[in-house]
Amino acid sequence: xxxxxxxxxxxxxxxxxxxxxxxxxxxxxxxxxxxxxxxxxxxxxxxxxxxxxxxxxxxxxxxxxxxxxxxxxxxxxxxxxxxxxxxxxxxxxxxxxxxxxxxxxxxxxxxxxxxxxxxxxxxxxxxxxxxxxxxxxxxxxxxxxxxxxxxxxxxxxxxxxxxxxxxxxxxxxxxxxxxxxxxxxxxxxxxxxxxxxxxxxxxxxxxxxxxxxxxxxxxxxxxxxxxxxxxxxxxxxxxxxxxxxxxxxxxxxxxxxxxxxxxxxxxxxxxxxxxxxxxxxxxxxxxxxxxxxxxxxxxxxxxxxxxxxxxxxxxxxxxxxxxxxxxxxxxxxxxxxxxxxxxxxxxxxxxxxxxxxxxxxxxxxxxxxxxxxxxxxxxxxxxxxxxxxxxxxxxxxxxxxxxxxxxxxxxxxxxxxxxxxxxxxxxxxxxxxxxxxxxxxxxxxxxxxxxxxxxxxxxxxxxxxxxxxxxxxxxxxxxx
Amino acid sequence: xxxxxxxxxxxxxxxxxxxxxxxxxxxxxxxxxxxxxxxxxxxxxxxxxxxxxxxxxxxxxxxxxxxxxxxxxxxxxxxxxxxxxxxxxxxxxxxxxxxxxxxxxxxxxxxxxxxxxxxxxxxxxxxxxxxxxxxxxxxxxxxxxxxxxxxxxxxxxxxxxxxxxxxxxxxxxxxxxxxxxxxxxxxxxxxxxxxxxxxxxxxxxxxxxxxxxxxxxxxxxxxxxxxxxxxxxxxxxxxxxxxxxxxxxxxxxxxxxxxx
Amino acid sequence: xxxxxxxxxxxxxxxxxxxxxxxxxxxxxxxxxxxxxxxxxxxxxxxxxxxxxxxxxxxxxxxxxxxxxxxxxxxxxxxxxxxxxxxxxxxxxxxxxxxxxxxxxxxxxxxxxxxxxxxxxxxxxxxxxxxxxxxxxxxxxxxxxxxxxxxxxxxxxxxxxxxxxxxxxxxxxxxxxxxxxxxxxxxxxxxxxxxxxxxxxxxxxxxxxxxxxxxxxxxxxxxxx
Numbered sequence: 001x002x003x004x005x006x007x008x009x010x011x012x013x014x015x016x017x018x019x020x021x022x023x024x025x026x027x028x029x030x031x032x033x034x035x036x037x038x039x040x041x042x043x044x045x046x047x048x049x050x051x052x053x054x055x056x057x058x059x060x061x062x063x064x065x066x067x068x069x070x071x072x073x074x075x076x077x078x079x080x081x082x083x084x085x086x087x088x089x090x091x092x093x094x095x096x097x098x099x100x101x102x103x104x105x106x107x108x109x110x111x112x113x114x115x116x117x118x119x120x121x122x123x124x125x126x127x128x129x130x131x132x133x134x135x136x137x138x139x140x141x142x143x144x145x146x147x148x149x150x151x152x153x154x155x156x157x158x159x160x161x162x163x164x165x166x167x168x169x170x171x172x173x174x175x176x177x178x179x180x181x182x183x184x185x186x187x188x189x190x191x192x193x194x195x196x197x198x199x200x201x202x203x204x205x206x207x208x209x210x211x212x213x214x215x216x217x218x219x220x221x222x223x224x225x226x227x228x229x230x231x232x233x234x235x236x237x238x239x240x241x242x243x244x245x246x247x248x249x250x251x252x253x254x255x256x257x258x259x260x261x262x263x264x265x266x267x268x269x270x271x272x273x274x275x276x277x278x279x280x281x282x283x284x285x286x287x288x289x290x291x292x293x294x295x296x297x298x299x300x301x302x303x304x305x306x307x308x309x310x311x312x313x314x315x316x317x318x319x320x321x322x323x324x325x326x327x328x329x330x331x332x333x334x335x336x337x338x339x340x341x342x343x344x345x346x347x348x349x350x351x352x353x354x355x356x357x358x359x360x361x362x363x364x365x366x367x368x369x370x371x372x373x374x375x376x377x378x379x380x381x382x383x384x385x386x387x388x389x390x391x392x393x394x395x396x397x398x399x400x401x402x403x404x405x406x407x408x409x410x411x412x413x414x415x416x417x418x419x420x421x422x423x424x425x426x427x428x429x430x431x432x433x434x435x436x437x438x439x440x441x442x443x444x445x446x447x448x449x450x451x452x453x454x455x456x457x458x459x460x461x462x463x464x465x466x467x468x469x470x471x472x473x474x475x476x477x478x479x480x
Numbered sequence: 481x482x483x484x485x486x487x488x489x490x491x492x493x494x495x496x497x498x499x500x501x502x503x504x505x506x507x508x509x510x511x512x513x514x515x516x517x518x519x520x521x522x523x524x525x526x527x528x529x530x531x532x533x534x535x536x537x538x539x540x541x542x543x544x545x546x547x548x549x550x551x552x553x554x555x556x557x558x559x560x561x562x563x564x565x566x567x568x569x570x571x572x573x574x575x576x577x578x579x580x581x582x583x584x585x586x587x588x589x590x591x592x593x594x595x596x597x598x599x600x601x602x603x604x605x606x607x608x609x610x611x612x613x614x615x616x617x618x619x620x621x622x623x624x625x626x627x628x629x630x631x632x633x634x635x636x637x638x639x640x641x642x643x644x645x646x647x648x649x650x651x652x653x654x655x656x657x658x659x660x661x662x663x664x665x666x667x668x669x670x671x672x673x674x675x676x677x678x679x680x681x682x683x684x685x686x687x688x689x690x691x692x693x694x695x696x697x698x699x700x701x702x703x704x705x706x707x708x709x710x711x712x713x714x715x716x717x718x719x720x721x722x723x724x725x726x727x728x729x730x731x732x733x734x735x736x737x738x739x740x
Numbered sequence: 741x742x743x744x745x746x747x748x749x750x751x752x753x754x755x756x757x758x759x760x761x762x763x764x765x766x767x768x769x770x771x772x773x774x775x776x777x778x779x780x781x782x783x784x785x786x787x788x789x790x791x792x793x794x795x796x797x798x799x800x801x802x803x804x805x806x807x808x809x810x811x812x813x814x815x816x817x818x819x820x821x822x823x824x825x826x827x828x829x830x831x832x833x834x835x836x837x838x839x840x841x842x843x844x845x846x847x848x849x850x851x852x853x854x855x856x857x858x859x860x861x862x863x864x865x866x867x868x869x870x871x872x873x874x875x876x877x878x879x880x881x882x883x884x885x886x887x888x889x890x891x892x893x894x895x896x897x898x899x900x901x902x903x904x905x906x907x908x909x910x911x912x913x914x915x916x917x918x919x920x921x922x923x924x925x926x927x928x929x930x931x932x933x934x935x936x937x938x939x940x941x942x943x944x945x946x947x948x949x950x951x952x953x954x955x956x957x958x959x960x961x962x963x964x965x
Contacts, residue, residue: 019677028681030940037941054768061763068759071751084925090744142947143938159938166940190936190944197948202858218923228892228934228949235888235926236850246747253920254765257910268937272875274795275949276929284925286884289850300743304750310757329664333681367675369668369682370541371631392543404754421539425547428502429554431531438506454676458683459711462507469500469509473516473528 014340014363021334027163031335034162038326041269042377059262060381062255063317070307073216073249074298080219084281086294094124097299101126101208101241104295105135108239110205114197116223116230117141118210119157119320120243120299123342123355126208138204140197140229142190149176155336157343158267158322163335197229207233207291211244212319213259214296217252221296223277224263226270231277240279240291246298247307247316259319262379266321302354308404311390315350317380322347324374324384330367339364346374350387353394358408362395438468489610490564495525496607497565499555501572502534503703504724511703511724515568515604518730522612526566529558535567537575540583542670552583556593565600566607568726570633570702573603578636603633605642605701605725618650619734626656626695628686628709628722630702631664643701643725650732656693660685667708683712691720701725769911784873784906785959791876795932796945797953801964807956808838811898814954815840815863824857824864824894826886831867831900846887857889863896864950870905870913871955872929878955879913880928888926897933897950903959 021027046052066073078088091097097120105113113130115121115137127148130137139148143160147153150172154160161169166184173192174182180192201207209230213222221242223230234240250256264270283290306315325331325345336344341352341364349364365388368374374384395412399405427434445464452461496519500512516526536551555576559565567573577598584590608614627647633639640662647655666672666682687709690698699722700706706722713720741749779787789799802810815823820842825835827845836843842862850857866886869879878899882888891897907913910929914920919927934949945951 015675015677018675022677022681034941058763058765058768061760062765065760065763068756071748074748074751090742090747092743092746096743140948141938142936146938159941161938162941164940166942169939186939186942187944189939190947194946194948198858201948202854217920220923220927226934227936227938227947229947231888231892231928232948235892236854238851246751251762253914253923254911255763257914258765258768260910271791272877272929272931274930274932274935278923278927278929279925280923280927281925284884287925288846288848288884288887289889290882290887290925298747300747300750304747304754307751308754310755313754329666329682330675330678333678333685366671367678369631369664369666369671369679371664371668372635373631373662373664376635389541389543392541393545394543396543421542421544421547424539425550428533428536428551431533431554434533435530441506454673454679455711456715457676458680458715459708460714462707462711464506465509467509469505469512469528470530472509472513473498473500474530476513476516477528 014338014367017338017340018334018367021338027335028333030163030165031332034159035326035332038268042266042323042326045265045269045271055258055262056379056381058258059379060317062250062259063319063380066250066255067247067307067313067316069251070246070249073251074246076216077214077219077249080216081296084219086219086281086296089295089297091297091299091301093301097124097243097297097301098126098129100297101243102129102133102135104239104241105130105206106133108205110135112200112204113137113206113208114140114200114204114233114237115144116207116209116233117144117225118208118243119342120210120245121208122154123301124243124299126243137208138200140200140233142193142227142229145193145197146172153337153342155344156322156325157320163337201232201236204237206239206241207235207237208241208243209234211242211248211296212263213256214244214249215253215256216249218280220253220278220280222256222260223275223279224260224273225277226274228275231275234277234279235290238291239293239295240282241295241297242279243297243299246300246303263319263321266323266377266379302356302407305404305406306351306354312354312387314382315354315387317382318347318351319380320347321379323377323379327373327377329369329371329373346384346388350382350384350391353391353406353408358391358395358406359411360408362408362412365391365395435468435470438470442467442471487610492522492612493524493563495527495561495563497559497561497563498526498528499532499535499565499567499572499576500528501567501569501703503707504568507707508703508724511568511726514724514730515566515726517735518608518614518726519566519612522614524612527563532558535572535575536583537572538669540575540579545583549583552580552594553590556580556590556597559597559600563600564602564607564611565597566602566604568604568701568724569704570603570630570637570639571704573601574632574636577601603637603639603642603701605639605646606637609642609645614646616646616649616729616733618652618732620650620652620732622652622654624654624656624693624695625728626658626690626693626698628665628690628698628700628705630700630705633702634662639701643699646725646729647699653732656695658689658693660689665705665709667705669704672708680712683708687712687716687718687720691718698722699725699728765911766915769909773908779873779908781903781906782963784908785903785957785963787873788871788876788906789957791873792932792955793876795876796935797876797932797955799955799957801959802956803961803964804958807900807958808834808840811835811865811956812838812840814898818863818896820862820896822860822862823898824861824890826866826890828885829867831865835865846890850887850889857893861894863898864890864894865898865900866891868899868901868905870907870917871901872908872910872913873906874909875931877910877929877931880930881924882926882928883924891928891930892949895946895950896952896954898954898956899930900956900958903957903963
């Protein structure tokens with residue numbers, strides 16, 4: 001099997017895509033509208049800021065505790081699941097994860113695999129790998145189905161097709177779904193998707209899903225969804241394969257409700273989703289439905305790198321609610337596709353460098369004003385701005401003694417940038433030189449260059465004042 | 481990170497330091513002077529250490545911790561007396577109050593000094609409200625303004641509340657809310673240079689929202705955001721401009737005689 | 741070295757700070773409960789009905805005596821031609837005595853009649869293990885008698901819920917029913933019919949599963965009005 005090359009995000013490409021996206025009035029308007037909608041729905045769920053802080057503290061505690069005990073909990077999860085009849089697999093990277101899943105599918109002579117929503121399967125580029133061996137991997141979440149039908153990738157982790165209007169979807173269905181005629185009624189469009197996909201649920205040999213929480217004490221995989229396609233994928237086909245990152249495990253069942261409650265409220269402003277599906281094993285003798293085989297694939301793919309650093313470990317607290325992107329002013333302007341990674345927005349900026357290396361991703365942590373909106377809404381209190389700053393530093397420096405190395409460390413380093421900051425430091429650590437510079441800059445203000453790089457794209461040039469505050473204060477002192 | 485409102489405030493002092501910030505020093509010194517005048521009018525003596533340069537935030541947010549540390553170290557001992565240090569910028573105040581201790585995490589002695597300094601850092605409007613406890617007398621004609629607070633001010637210093645409470649003391653000043661008021665203006669320091677397309681889009685949306693309020697001007701306690709928005713407006717040929725909060729308050733209250 | 745060993749080795753080699761104390765979710769809920777007014781059966785029923793209705797589910801109050809008749813009326817009113825049920829379920833006998841047209845027992849492995857299940861079954865009836873008032877949620881534990889797909893594939897889902905088995909919160913249900921002692925192969929929380937907002941954030945019901953959820957809430961005679 002040829003492993004699909006993972007995405008690479010050269011700085012120039014990100015900037016180019018971002019520039020195209022911000023110039024797209026239609027895209028800007030639809031993202032702004034959708035994000036405002038989600039922001040307001042979330043806010044309505046948390047009327048009492050103090051109560052919210054209490055819930056965040058508990059959720060953060062649960063995640064930190066679970067991560068602190070991660071290797072033990074993974075082993076406990078494996079023991080319990082195995083005892084329940086679930087086969088547990090481990091994958092160090094995307095290639096291994098795909099190979100495991102393809103192996104299972106091929107053993108069952110699978111031609112069609114139906115998939116519930118799983119960002120980890122996107123992360124490991126499973127659909128491409130399956131296509132390479134002639135197995136159709138069909139997305140069944142409505143949003144995912146729509147973007148797959150159009151040959152695209154999700155632009156949001158919770159709302160995959162948020163960048164599309166119903167008219168675009170209407171045209172897409174009319175063109176690509178056999179027998180479908182044009183309709184822009186949302187109910188009718190959903191009806192078309194329903195009819196196509198129910199047929200597929202019935203015939204697929206293998207169903208796939210992600211996992212929102214894996215409970216170690218009972219060996220239970222929890223799935224959160226509204227549509228019911230996740231239940232279909234995990235119940236109708238003979239084989240169910242679940243895939244998840246190793247960080248999703250919690251110790252006890254009672255640790256789930258606080259996380260679940262914050263996940264749905266933060267994501268879409270719902271107090272609960274339609275379905276919460278808890279799977280603890282395959283069909284037992286006497287049972288009339290459910291898969292005969294259940295597999296769990298535990299994926300590392302860079303997570304142990306984040307885990308190895310005590311500060312960056314907080315990245316793994318994420319429960320994938322997407323609130324950080326909903327509230328991100330940059331994401332709102334450029335949408336999910338511009339990032340070029342599976343996980344867009346602030347969480348993508350801090351997790352992608354571990355999955356893909358800093359060489360491929362060092363531009364992403366710079367795509368933030370550090371405004372702090374993401375950290376403020378994160379239900380498990382990941383200090384996203386601090387981690388962005390940290391990653392900017394890792395991209396500019398070689399590994400330092402006492403710190404675990406990162407893949408692609410120092411990738412953004414350049415002599416020019418180093419020289420600029422050395423010069424900056426020389427100026428701002430020498431008060432006399434600094435004052436002389438200020439004096440000179442103000443006296444030469446008429447010579448201010450009219451083009452000042454990115455600044456003057458939409459702004460007039462910066463021009464020093466006639467005198468610096470230092471001079472004015474010195475004059476006041478003399479006059480006193 | 482301390483939440484806005486949880487800070488214990490000292491009594492009004494007779495002397496303070498001013499940390500002017502590098503942007504104000506070079507680009508809007510009048511805001512620094514107006515801040516000094518506001519403080520002096522309250523009977524507070526303002527000391528301006530001549531060796532101050534920059535808080536180090538640009539290097540910090542760009543991922544250059546050594547350069548940050550060196551520049552921060554050059555500021556650390558400029559304020560030897562136990563007086564409050566007033567910073568007329570939310571983001572620089574946030575850097576010195578919230579981040580200085582971690583900048584010196586490698587040296588317990590310096591870290592203790594940084595922590596002690598951080599305790600004395602006050603953003604200007606925060607100081608005027610909670611420490612100087614100013615009573616402003618409005619001398620201007622009725623006007624309608626908008627307010628833009630920097631994100632650092634909002635999330636690290638709670639400054640949006642302080643600016644609002646100062647403006648609320650002025651009966652002739654109506655402060656209009658604008659769309660997406662809590663959203664970032666797109667400045668973000670070096671972000672505006674590295675990602676001009678995104679930064680421009682954000683700045684454009686912000687000036688649209690500010691202008692849509694029908695306000696006569698906007699006020700900000702942060703020089704960086706203000707410059708970014710003003711230069712955006714100038715490029716568009718708009719007469720609508722922003723003014724530093726210190727200057728607005730000083731002018732509005734009639735300068736020297738404006739107290740009480 | 742296997743992938744498993746490598747992953748676990750890297751995790752164990754990572755610097756460990758202090759492990760936080762185990763989170764006390766019980767204490768958190770106890771503090772919340774202490775601050776809130778004490779829930780009564782009536783308030784739980786009220787809240788459950790309000791929330792379930794919000795999720796687009798319908799709640800019909802019934803009694804132990806009249807529910808099969810009520811169900812028959814509901815089926816007739818909707819023109820339901822086939823109602824799937826668990827033949828070994830706890831309510832099977834009462835149901836069979838009600839004279840409902842098109843009663844269809846789920847009595848064979850799904851593999852033998854998948855097409856009929858998907859294409860020619862109008863409604864399904866399940867029991868429930870309880871409900872959650874706070875969120876308007878049904879707790880369903882499918883088993884050999886009442887299989888998993890009973891509550892998923894037919895376009896209309898009827899669920900019998902005993903008013904005595906309403907819990908304030910999910911946490912309360914988990915701890916009082918002692919779920920951690922042993923989970924079934926599949927357990928479900930269901931709050932309303934299947935839905936999606938994936939097209940232009942417009943809500944649409946019946947995405948893949950039931951288009952309608954009708955809860956038959958078993959209450960006392962005097963609570964029925």
